Amino acid sequence: MSHRLNERLLRAGCPRDEHTLHRRRFLEGAAGAGALSLMSFSGLFSLPAFAEEAKRSQKHCILLWLCGAPSQFETWDPKPESAYGGPFGAIETSLPGVRFSSLLPQCATIADRLAIVRSMKTKPNEHFQGIDLLNRGAEPRPPFVRPTLGSVLGQQLGQLDSPIPSFVLLDPCPEGNEFKAFKAGNWAGWLGAEYAPVRAGGEFKIPDVARLPDLTAEDHEDREALRRFMTKKFANERQSAAAASQNAAFARVKGLMSCAHLFDLERLPAADRQRYGPGAFAQHALLARHLVENGAPFVMVANGMNWDCHVFQHEIYQMLVPEVDKIIFQLLSDLEERGLLDSTLVVMMGEFGRTPWLNPARGRDHYPDAWSLALAGCGIRRGVVVGATDPDGVDVTEKPCNEKNLFATIFTALGLDPYAEYDLPGLPTFHRVEDRAEPIREALA
Amino acid sequence: MTDTPMPSTPPAALKLEQEKIISLPAAVLGVDISRDGKTALAACMDGGVYSVDIDSGRYEQFGKHASYASGVKFVPNASLAISAGYDGALLWHDLAAKQLVRKVDAHKFWSWKLAVSCDGKFAASVSGQYLAGGYKYEPAAANEPTVKVFDIASGELRHGFELTPPVLSVAFSPDAKFAAAGNLMGDLRVWDLESGQQAAAWNTPDFTSWGIIKSHHYVGGIFGVCFAPDGAELLACGMGPMKDPMAGNGKQTWQRFAWRENPPQKRSQIADADQGNGLMETLAFHPSGRYFVMAGRLAQGQWNAAVFDAASGALAVSLDTKMRIAEAAFSADGNRLLLGAAVGQGKPKDGKRPDFGRIAVYAWRSGE
Numbered sequence: 001m002s003h004r005l006n007e008r009l010l011r012a013g014c015p016r017d018e019h020t021l022h023r024r025r026f027l028e029g030a031a032g033a034g035a036l037s038l039m040s041f042s043g044l045f046s047l048p049a050f051a052e053e054a055k056r057s058q059k060h061c062i063l064l065w066l067c068g069a070p071s072q073f074e075t076w077d078p079k080p081e082s083a084y085g086g087p088f089g090a091i092e093t094s095l096p097g098v099r100f101s102s103l104l105p106q107c108a109t110i111a112d113r114l115a116i117v118r119s120m121k122t123k124p125n126e127h128f129q130g131i132d133l134l135n136r137g138a139e140p141r142p143p144f145v146r147p148t149l150g151s152v153l154g155q156q157l158g159q160l161d162s163p164i165p166s167f168v169l170l171d172p173c174p175e176g177n178e179f180k181a182f183k184a185g186n187w188a189g190w191l192g193a194e195y196a197p198v199r200a201g202g203e204f205k206i207p208d209v210a211r212l213p214d215l216t217a218e219d220h221e222d223r224e225a226l227r228r229f230m231t232k233k234f235a236n237e238r239q240s241a242a243a244a245s246q247n248a249a250f251a252r253v254k255g256l257m258s259c260a261h262l263f264d265l266e267r268l269p270a271a272d273r274q275r276y277g278p279g280a281f282a283q284h285a286l287l288a289r290h291l292v293e294n295g296a297p298f299v300m301v302a303n304g305m306n307w308d309c310h311v312f313q314h315e316i317y318q319m320l321v322p323e324v325d326k327i328i329f330q331l332l333s334d335l336e337e338r339g340l341l342d343s344t345l346v347v348m349m350g351e352f353g354r355t356p357w358l359n360p361a362r363g364r365d366h367y368p369d370a371w372s373l374a375l376a377g378c379g380i381r382r383g384v385v386v387g388a389t390d391p392d393g394v395d396v397t398e399k400p401c402n403e404k405n406l407f408a409t410i411f412t413a414l415g416l417d418p419y420a421e422y423d424l425p426g427l428p429t430f431h432r433v434e435d436r437a438e439p440i441r442e443a444l445a
Numbered sequence: 446m447t448d449t450p451m452p453s454t455p456p457a458a459l460k461l462e463q464e465k466i467i468s469l470p471a472a473v474l475g476v477d478i479s480r481d482g483k484t485a486l487a488a489c490m491d492g493g494v495y496s497v498d499i500d501s502g503r504y505e506q507f508g509k510h511a512s513y514a515s516g517v518k519f520v521p522n523a524s525l526a527i528s529a530g531y532d533g534a535l536l537w538h539d540l541a542a543k544q545l546v547r548k549v550d551a552h553k554f555w556s557w558k559l560a561v562s563c564d565g566k567f568a569a570s571v572s573g574q575y576l577a578g579g580y581k582y583e584p585a586a587a588n589e590p591t592v593k594v595f596d597i598a599s600g601e602l603r604h605g606f607e608l609t610p611p612v613l614s615v616a617f618s619p620d621a622k623f624a625a626a627g628n629l630m631g632d633l634r635v636w637d638l639e640s641g642q643q644a645a646a647w648n649t650p651d652f653t654s655w656g657i658i659k660s661h662h663y664v665g666g667i668f669g670v671c672f673a674p675d676g677a678e679l680l681a682c683g684m685g686p687m688k689d690p691m692a693g694n695g696k697q698t699w700q701r702f703a704w705r706e707n708p709p710q711k712r713s714q715i716a717d718a719d720q721g722n723g724l725m726e727t728l729a730f731h732p733s734g735r736y737f738v739m740a741g742r743l744a745q746g747q748w749n750a751a752v753f754d755a756a757s758g759a760l761a762v763s764l765d766t767k768m769r770i771a772e773a774a775f776s777a778d779g780n781r782l783l784l785g786a787a788v789g790q791g792k793p794k795d796g797k798r799p800d801f802g803r804i805a806v807y808a809w810r811s812g813e
Contacts, residue, residue, distance in 0.1 A: 068660070068691075083471065083491065083798045084790065087513045087531045087555070175658045177689070202661075278585075279577035280661060306660025311693030311724070311742075315611075316664065318554075319575040319582070357790035358801075360769055361693055361742055362472065392793060 059157050059378055059414050060292045060344040063149065063300040064285065064327065067179045068308030069130065069371075071354035071364050073393060074101045074317045075324075076372035077118045082392045084356035087314055088321075095383050103321035106329035112383035113332055113341075115375045115443040119387020121400040122352060122368040127178035127305065130351030130368065135182070136189075137407030138434050144427060145189035149410065150298045152432065155195050156416055157297035163258040164296045165198035170284040172202020173304030180305075190424055197300065200263045201284045262294050263287065272334075277326045279303075285327045289334050292344055307350055313363040324348070332376055341377045345413050349373035356393045370396045373406070379413025379445050386442045404437030412439040459736075459752065459761050460810040461782065467502045469495060469802030474771045475516035475529075475559060476785030476804060482776030485783055486526055488514035488559075489802050494528040494538065499781075499806055507543045508536055516559030516772075518568070520597055527568050527597065529556035535570055535595065547600050551593055557613045562621035567603065567638065569594045569617065569624050573610020575663075581655065582662035584609050584629060592626045594638060604641050608634055614669050618676040625679050625704070627667025629653060633681060635704050647709040649700055652683035656690030664690035668726040668741070673755070674734035678712060679704045682725040682739050694722040694744040697751075701758070715739075715753075719760040721746015727772045731809070732779040736761060740770040740784055750784060768803055775809075782807040 071086075073079055078090035078101045090099040093111035100108050107114070123139075124130040133139060135148040147155075154166030167187075176183065188195040261267060265283055268290060276282040281303040288299040309316050328348060335341040353371025354364035370389045376382075387399035411418040411432055418433040467485075475488035478499075485497040487504070494508030494517050508514070510530030517528040524541045533554060537547035552572035560569045571592050578585030590605030591612040606626070614627045623644060625635045631653045635645040654665045669682040679702050684695030700714040725741035736752050743749035748763030750770055768786035775782055784805040791799035 087490075089512065173659075173661050177659050277577055278579050279582050280580050282577070283580065304656070304660040306656070306662060306691075308659065308691050310691060312664050312691065315575065316662070316691075318611075319577055319662065323577050357792055358472070358787075360767075360787065360789040362769060362787060392798075394793065 058159060058295060058297065058343065060296065060340070061149075061153050061157070061298050061378075061410070061414065062285075062288050062292060062331070062344060062346045063298070064324070064331075064346065064348040065300050065302040066307050066324070066348065066350040067131065067176065067302050068127070068305040069350040069352045069354060069366060070307040070320075070324075071309075071313070071317065072118070072370070072372040072389075073354070073356070073364075074103055074314075074321055076100060076104075076116045076374060077389060077393060078102075079356075079391065079393050082356070084358075084392050088317070095385070098385055101321065103317065104325045106325045110329060110332060113336070113376055114383070115380045116372060116385045117375070117387055117401055117406075117440060117443060118372045118385060118389055119396040119399045119401050120353070120368075120371045120373055120406070121396050122371075122402055125352065125366045125368050127308065127351060127366075128181055130366075131179055131182045133403050134349065134351045134406075135187075137403050137432075144430070145186045146430065147189035147191040147195060148187045149407065150197055150300050151188040151191050151195035153298040153410075153414065154197075155191055157414065159295065159297070162295040162297075164262065164291060164294060166297050167195060167197040168288075168291055168296055168299045169197035169199045169302070170201035170287055170299060171199065171302040171304070172280045172284065173302075173306075174203060176302075176304040177308075178305065179302070190422065190427065190430075201287070201301075202280060259294070262291055275326075276330050277323055279323050282323055282327050285331055289331055292335075292340065293338060309354075310359065310363040310365060311361045313354075313358070328374070328376075335377065343378050345378040345380065345410065346376045347373070347410065348375070370394065375409070375413070375443055379415065381443055381445045384442055386440055399440075399442070401440050402437070404433050404435060405440050408433045408437050408439035409443055412444060458811065461752065461762050461764060461807040462810060464781075464806040464808050465499075465502065467497060467499070467504070467804040467806065468800040469497070469504060469804065470800050471802045472769075472771075472787030472790075473785035473802045473804060474513060475518075476772045476774055476783050477518050477526075478774045478776050478781065478783050479519060480521075480777040482778060482781045485774075485804055485806075486517040486519060486528075487785060487802065487804060488517040488528055488530070490514075490787070492530065492532075494526075494536070496540070496543075497804060499783075499804075505543075507540070508538050508545060510534060510536065512555070515556055516570075518559055518561040520561055520568075521563060521565040523565055525597075527559065527561060529559035529570050531555040533572065535559070535568060537597075537600065549595060549600050551595070552591075553589055554610075557611060558615050560615045560617050560624070561597070562617040563619060564621040566597055566621060567594050567617065567624075568597050569615045569626075571608075571612035571615045571626050573608075573612050573628070575611045575629060577662075584611070584663065586610075591628075592624070592634075592636075594624055604636065604638065606634065606636050606643075608632060611666070613666050614681070616670045616672055616679075618672045619674055620676055623672075623676070625670050625672065627652075627670050627681050627683075629663055629666035631667060633667065633670070633679065633702070633704075633709075635679065645704045645707075645709050647702070647704075649681065649702075649711070651685055651698060651700065651714075652681070652695075654686045654688075654690045654695060656688070658689040659691055662690065665695060665724075668724065669728040669739075671728035671730060671737065673701070674730055677705060678702060679709075680728050680737065682728050682741070684722070684724045684741075685720075692744065693724055693742065695724070696720040697723050697725050697739070697741070697746070699725065699728065699739050699753070713758045716758065716760070719751070721748060723749060727770060729773040729775055730755070731775055732777060733811075738773050738775075738782065740766075740773050742769040764807075766805055768805065770805075780809050782809055 093108040158166030352368035471491035512531035533552035573591035592606035740750035751763040
């Protein structure tokens with residue numbers, strides 16, 4: 001590991017993503033090197049040039065999780081000429097011939113930075129199954145639990161020197177019906193608890209992680225070393241997953257102790273908070289940007305399951321969509337301005353779409369047959385619309401894409417092999433994306 | 446403040462008999478009936494404004510909004526109708542010539558509801574977009590007056606009143622001297638149309654939900670207001686709070702206020718035993734003044750349209766129409782009740798899209 005890694009670091013002029021010291025590579029290398037100590041690698045990060053380069057080449061992903069399933073008609077695939085189009089109409093965008101819902105006026109001005117997929121076609125039409133599918137990228141195969149996108153990317157993109165959790169879930173809503181049930185489940189799957197999300201936002205504060213005032217830093221480190229030793233001894237003697245999880249939890253708390261301030265909305269500039277909008281989702285989208293700026297590899301922003309409007313479709317969408325419009329515009333603009341857009345993939349989606357036809361309550365119901373999502377940033381082609389639906393939005397007419405195509409796209413965009421095999425002794429063979437499903441090439445840079 | 450739920454003791458012999466159901470191409474959001482009870486006007490989701498011959502069921506489109514048409518009213522003592530739409534426009538229609546005679550761009554956002562005063566002098570339209578104004582999604586202030594009163598003869602704006610958006614309901618007093626409106630947050634206002642001054646302001650928290658279970662924002666509000674025949678009391682309707690703001694399953698609710706008192710007093714409300722669950726969108730008094738109807742959508746329960754005894758508040762007759770009713774209107778003689786409504790839009794079949802607008806026509810049999 002050390003040889004391979006140092007050789008890469010010393011190589012001049014090679015692509016900057018080659019310089020990244022990823023947690024994955026470190027672990028692979030550590031396994032090969034055997035007796036290499038953690039301290040020797042930590043020492044690498046005391047070299048300012050190394051640390052800076054690693055930080056600079058870090059890739060990130062922000063998932064704006066529009067849980068409950070947003071309507072494609074009121075967002076990316078308006079059908080103003082159709083009887084099913086709804087009351088909001090459509091507006092021209094910066095891409096000639098491409099229209100968005102009139103509820104997205106700011107996104108319309110940056111359509112040339114977005115990749116819109118209008119031809120998502122998936123199977124589940126119930127929330128839990130849809131949420132599970134679009135977070136894991138494959139249908140369930142019990143008893144094996146595939147890790148969620150956040151856990152995989154947290155593992156792959158996370159960096160050794162970062163105290164920030166590799167997977168942050170910002171969701172102020174403690175409930176969320178089926179999303180609540182999903183949140184209570186196993187996010188990290190076979191990757192292990194280390195890659196589960198740290199949840200924050202709203203009432204989910206980063207817990208009391210301040211070191212007690214009467215405890216010196218040296219004493220604190222000594223205690224932590226003792227705890228590590230005892231746990232290691234326990235784990236060695238018993239092969240305990242619980243011990244491994246406990247270790248992961250302590251490691252996480254230790255990291256959080258040094259970065260809890262990054263989660264404090266009140267510390268963010270008032271002007272920034274105003275630009276994003278006052279609502280909880282907007283504020284947490286800003287927080288996601290802030291965390292990414294400070295090294296977080298994966299941040300998922302959600303707000304309960306508020307897009308599931310069976311009854312008050314237009315009454316609520318008049319508020320929800322303009323909020324997202326502002327968020328996307330501000331987030332992408334900020335990332336670009338900070339030089340982070342090329343290294344940060346932003347995914348904007350829910351678990352499926354909504355029916356073209358209104359139900360008797362004048363709402364839209366679940367619809368996985370033809371729906372839309374948006375991508376931008378790292379590895380994504382700018383200003384492209386992929387796929388199409390028929391004039392009423394009932395079915396996909398061009399380039400149907402499913403969850404596997406989407407996940408292959410996300411991994412490819414981030415420079416990860418979408419078909420890499422998991423190293424899971426004793427388990428069947430699993431890949432990041434099964435069936436060698438093709439990425440959505442038209443959406444890739 | 447008094448709050449006395451009324452017992453449910455149905456008066457004998459009152460019946461509503463369904464005469465017919467008339468289909469229209471798109472959901473009916475607003476309906477009115479001519480004085481002779483023979484013609485209905487309908488404002489529909491396809492933007493169309495329709496004239497409907499009730500006996501034959503034939504209809505004709507005579508107006509068109511650029512978005513959903515949300516309301517239409519006959520103008521008393523004139524061959525004129527006014528419609529409103531989600532395009533923010535008010536349209537004046539000459540009914541004899543079937544021609545558009547005036548267009549007023551009333552709002553930057555939708556017209557949620559339209560009212561015309563019984564003397565034919567004023568038209569009122571309410572608007573306002575729900576936009577996030579705080580961390581908990583409190584509604585942001587509007588950038589224009591959300592309640593506007595127009596002079597029908599000239600089309601000029603007579604008053605622009607401020608009320609936190611969205612403002613979902615509006616009504617004139619029977620003497621046409623006052624206008625009332627209600628919004629998402631349960632705020633109610635009455636304005637004096639002569640002075641332009643606010644005559645009453647109060648809030649009822651019983652129609653608004655903040656989502657606990659599924660999502661954190663506000664939903665619901667006061668969807669219908671109606672003055673009692675003597676003008677001294679104002680009725681409001683909607684549904685009670687829900688934990689899941691998307692479910693639409695709050696209690697079917699009306700409340701009645703003595704708005705001239707300072708502060709306004711709640712006099713009565715629907716009895717608990719009479720409530721099902723679902724959004725109530727419309728209130729209308731029978732011309733006799735002895736009854737009023739409340740109607741909307743049924744989520745769970747027995748009815749989505751019900752007639753209440755005006756004096757006692759008791760439920761007299763109820764119906765489950767299997768539709769979402771947006772507006773109710775009585776003929777001048779009180780013998781007909783129209784319910785403007787919608788069923789599910791339906792999937793396209795053989796390249797055609799099913800009609801999903803309905804006008805339910807009921808004969809009022811009082812047995813007296």
